[in-house]
Amino acid sequence: MEVVIILIIAGIIAYVIYQSLPNPKxxxxxxxxxxxxxxxxxxxxxxxxxxxxxxxxKLAECKLKEGLNAKPKSDNEAIKxxxxxxxxxxxxxxxxxxxxxxxIEAKAYFEIAVIQFSNSISVSNAETKxxxxxxxxxFIDTATKSGIExxxxxxxxxxxxxxxxxxxxxxxxxxxxxxxxxAIQQYATAKDYSVQSSNSKILYNATTRTGICKLKNKEHFExxxxxxVNKAPxxxxxxxxxxxxxxxLQDKEYSEAEKVIATHLNxxxxxxxxxxxxLKSKQVKSxxxxxxxxxxxxxxxxxxxxxxxxxxxxxETIDKRIEEIKSVVPTLSDRLQALKPSxxxxxxxxxxxxxxxxxxxxxxxxxxxxxESPELLKNLGICCYGFAAQGNLTEKNHRIVTSNWLTSxxxxxxxxxxxxxxxxxxxxxxxxxDAIGSNYEHHNDIPENVNYDDVSDANISxxxxxxxxxxxxxxxxxxxxxxxLLAKVVNDCYTEEKEAxxxxxxxxxxxxxxxxxxxxxxxxxxxxxxxxxxNDYVEYLNEESLEAGISYLKSNTDTYVREYATAxxxxxxxxxxxRNEKLNDLKAVVADRKKSLIEKYETINDSxxxxxxxxxxxxxxxxxxxxxxxxxxxxxxxxxxxNEKLKAQCSQFIRDFCDSNWKKKxxxxxxxLLIKSIKYNPSNYRAAKSITILINNNxxxxxxxxxxxxxxxxxxxxxVKKIKSPVLKDALKELQxxxxxxxxxxxxxxxKTILLGYNLNSNGMKLKKVLDTMQALAGGSSTSSIFDLL
Amino acid sequence: xxxxxxxxxxxxxxxxxxxxxxxxxxxxxxxxxxQEIAVAVRQLLDPAKRLAADYMFPTKIKSKRxxxxxxxxxxxxxxxxxxxxxxxxxxx
Numbered sequence: 066m067e068v069v070i071i072l073i074i075a076g077i078i079a080y081v082i083y084q085s086l087p088n089p090k091x092x093x094x095x096x097x098x099x100x101x102x103x104x105x106x107x108x109x110x111x112x113x114x115x116x117x118x119x120x121x122x123k124l125a126e127c128k129l130k131e132g133l134n135a136k137p138k139s140d141n142e143a144i145k146x147x148x149x150x151x152x153x154x155x156x157x158x159x160x161x162x163x164x165x166x167x168x169i170e171a172k173a174y175f176e177i178a179v180i181q182f183s184n185s186i187s188v189s190n191a192e193t194k195x196x197x198x199x200x201x202x203x204f205i206d207t208a209t210k211s212g213i214e215x216x217x218x219x220x221x222x223x224x225x226x227x228x229x230x231x232x233x234x235x236x237x238x239x240x241x242x243x244x245x246x247x248a249i250q251q252y253a254t255a256k257d258y259s260v261q262s263s264n265s266k267i268l269y270n271a272t273t274r275t276g277i278c279k280l281k282n283k284e285h286f287e288x289x290x291x292x293x294v295n296k297a298p299x300x301x302x303x304x305x306x307x308x309x310x311x312x313x314l315q316d317k318e319y320s321e322a323e324k325v326i327a328t329h330l331n332x333x334x335x336x337x338x339x340x341x342x343x344l345k346s347k348q349v350k351s352x353x354x355x356x357x358x359x360x361x362x363x364x365x366x367x368x369x370x371x372x373x374x375x376x377x378x379x380x381e382t383i384d385k386r387i388e389e390i391k392s393v394v395p396t397l398s399d400r401l402q403a404l405k406p407s408x409x410x411x412x413x414x415x416x417x418x419x420x421x422x423x424x425x426x427x428x429x430x431x432x433x434x435x436x437e438s439p440e441l442l443k444n445l446g447i448c449c450y451g452f453a454a455q456g457n458l459t460e461k462n463h464r465i466v467t468s469n470w471l472t473s474x475x476x477x478x479x480x481x482x483x484x485x486x487x488x489x490x491x492x493x494x495x496x497x498x499d500a501i502g503s504n505y506e507h508h509n510d511i512p513e514n515v516n517y518d519d520v521s522d523a524n525i526s527x528x529x530x531x532x533x534x535x536x537x538x539x540x541x542x543x544x545x546x547x548x549x550l551l552a553k554v555v556n557d558c559y560t561e562e563k564e565a566x567x568x569x570x571x572x573x574x575x576x577x578x579x580x581x582x583x584x585x586x587x588x589x590x591x592x593x594x595x596x597x598x599x600n601d602y603v604e605y606l607n608e609e610s611l612e613a614g615i616s617y618l619k620s621n622t623d624t625y626v627r628e629y630a631t632a633x634x635x636x637x638x639x640x641x642x643x644r645n646e647k648l649n650d651l652k653a654v655v656a657d658r659k660k661s662l663i664e665k666y667e668t669i670n671d672s673x674x675x676x677x678x679x680x681x682x683x684x685x686x687x688x689x690x691x692x693x694x695x696x697x698x699x700x701x702x703x704x705x706x707x708n709e710k711l712k713a714q715c716s717q718f719i720r721d722f723c724d725s726n727w728k729k730k731x732x733x734x735x736x737x738l739l740i741k742s743i744k745y746n747p748s749n750y751r752a753a754k755s756i757t758i759l760i761n762n763n764x765x766x767x768x769x770x771x772x773x774x775x776x777x778x779x780x781x782x783x784x785v786k787k788i789k790s791p792v793l794k795d796a797l798k799e800l801q802x803x804x805x806x807x808x809x810x811x812x813x814x815x816x817k818t819i820l821l822g823y824n825l826n827s828n829g830m831k832l833k834k835v836l837d838t839m840q841a842l843a844g845g846s847s848t849s850s851i852f853d854l855l
Numbered sequence: 856x857x858x859x860x861x862x863x864x865x866x867x868x869x870x871x872x873x874x875x876x877x878x879x880x881x882x883x884x885x886x887x888x889x890q891e892i893a894v895a896v897r898q899l900l901d902p903a904k905r906l907a908a909d910y911m912f913p914t915k916i917k918s919k920r921x922x923x924x925x926x927x928x929x930x931x932x933x934x935x936x937x938x939x940x941x942x943x944x945x946x947x
Binding site: 298300353394396401414493495537 | 867868869870902903904905906907909910911912913914915916917918919920921922923924925926928930931932933935937938939940942943944945946
């Protein structure tokens, strides 16, 4: 009994002691907090404040909750509690869980800041509002933010956005009072805040109003603001752009003003009509001023006897002037346009008389569609001749000079133009019958003293004149180019261009400008030439037309000339692949499906085999034992549909190759090659003989166990049996003789045994098969016969 | 390669007599060799070759004399000051 009592007492004491420990007390406080009994919880927590590490944080949490509960009723009371949370920090013991506390502290700070923000914006006085917002921003900046940084950022942005709005309002107030400099400053501040708070509305508005203030104040602004102005409200935009348009007119920036008015002031309004009229008036005045400047320049030109640099400057700037005024005063721009030929003439005459041929050539080439003028084309030819005569041809410029010259001389109309300038020729007539620029009577419009009759003493050949000119130029090239390499390049180019011209003249019936290839491609005249050549082909299936067009191809696709060129190029690639022994290149051509193109064009199809044959001939001459040629020949033969010559060539080559390599290559390999040879040319007697010998040798090797390729040999022999060649068949008869020799050498009994084929061992079977094969190839039956023994 | 007209100093419409006379003068002057003079004469006496020599004379394209441009365009007199920039004032 006493023990029981002692135990009970001990239990009570233990319980009391336990209850006085910090942990149980904290748990109790937590339970009270959870149940909402914040007062009791607070008492306990205060009691164990320094004993339990989480007590301060929990106490703070109680205060926070009390604050949140008080918030709907009274901001001040709520703030009081939140401040108490913050006050806890002052007596935080060293063992306390600081991190947990700071999370609560941050929330308290946040709540205070939210209340203060709400109070700030409800104030009516703008200056006070600004002060309060800025104070609260400072409060936020110094607050603990643990765990809720993003909330503080969002709250901060709200402050900045409000400030942006307020400063914008300050700005408009100052602007209304015409305090423009102050207004600009306020707008700048508003812009800063709007950028920080991503308030784009205030940003665009402030930018626009700043622009308007600067316009009012006649200050400069950066054109980069226009992008933001475009995003401002409509009334701001109109205000800005109307002022801006007026400023542009004041600054004589008429084209810019025109753009602004067209883009931003294109709504119906008398004010807009008025500004448009003003613009038009200003533009016309400006145009007249420009024309007057040109008139003054012309006066000066006359006074100073047309110095060439001034004429050139005027000529080169006149197009720009025309562009500037043509939409405003088209009549004046037309008159300016009419000046150009006169200025051109002045310049060209000067350049030619001063022998500045390069300048003259450049001047003519820049004249729009100069090739349509026989006078200009002739002058171009003269200048190119003069340029070449001065020894100025280089690798860079020779093509354009020779092409220009040839185009000029080949133009019959250019030559005929010369007749107009002189009277010595009045007693003569001129014939185009052998003119180099026409093939027959295809010029539609010729002068009265020109005809197509035969040449005579009184009927002068235009063709002779043209040939004389060409001959003079050719002599010139010979005399003026000392560098032999350049001379070759220039002469090759000249010949190429001339031959191309001659080809198209011989084919095209239409009266068009026959331009040399480089000239034609430079000025786009090749299109018409190729079109005419295509038409000629379609009508007459004349492949010469297509051949003629190859030099004129630029980027033209989808024409017969292009197709023809592609087919021709394929054959060239084949030849090149053969020359370089590049089997892959050859296979690439073959695989490209150009076979049908080559077959489509008769001239190419007919010449392809010869070109390839010649390429192989050259290679064989270089090296008769070049085994690499065989696969190239195989590819070429399979690709070209006309290939009999190639086959014969290949057959012969293989046969000769095998002959040279009789002792170097394995017999099986030689047999394989010779079978290819006889297939390509079934009449190749020497190949047939060689095959017979090889078959005999190979079979003897089988019989004597001297080869491991028996199955391959028999396979090749099966192939031989299928070849339809009378020459081969005849040659193979020799095998019968050889067979009989083998049999004779064996003796009668052995021969009989072999031929009958009974009780033979493996060697015997082998020999029998060999003999039977020889018999079959020679034209006899493969089965044994008693008559063989006779 | 000099133009035969330049060598013989004759104009483009010279007749045969004038050409022969010019030949004599050119030979006396000795500015060009006898061969050059002879070639020049042959060229000018052969109509086809003479036409080739004519080709080397530049041709002018048709154009008028360079003249000042008459400006007869009426211009409306509108003063910039007539434009009221505050027409669309957005702060009214």
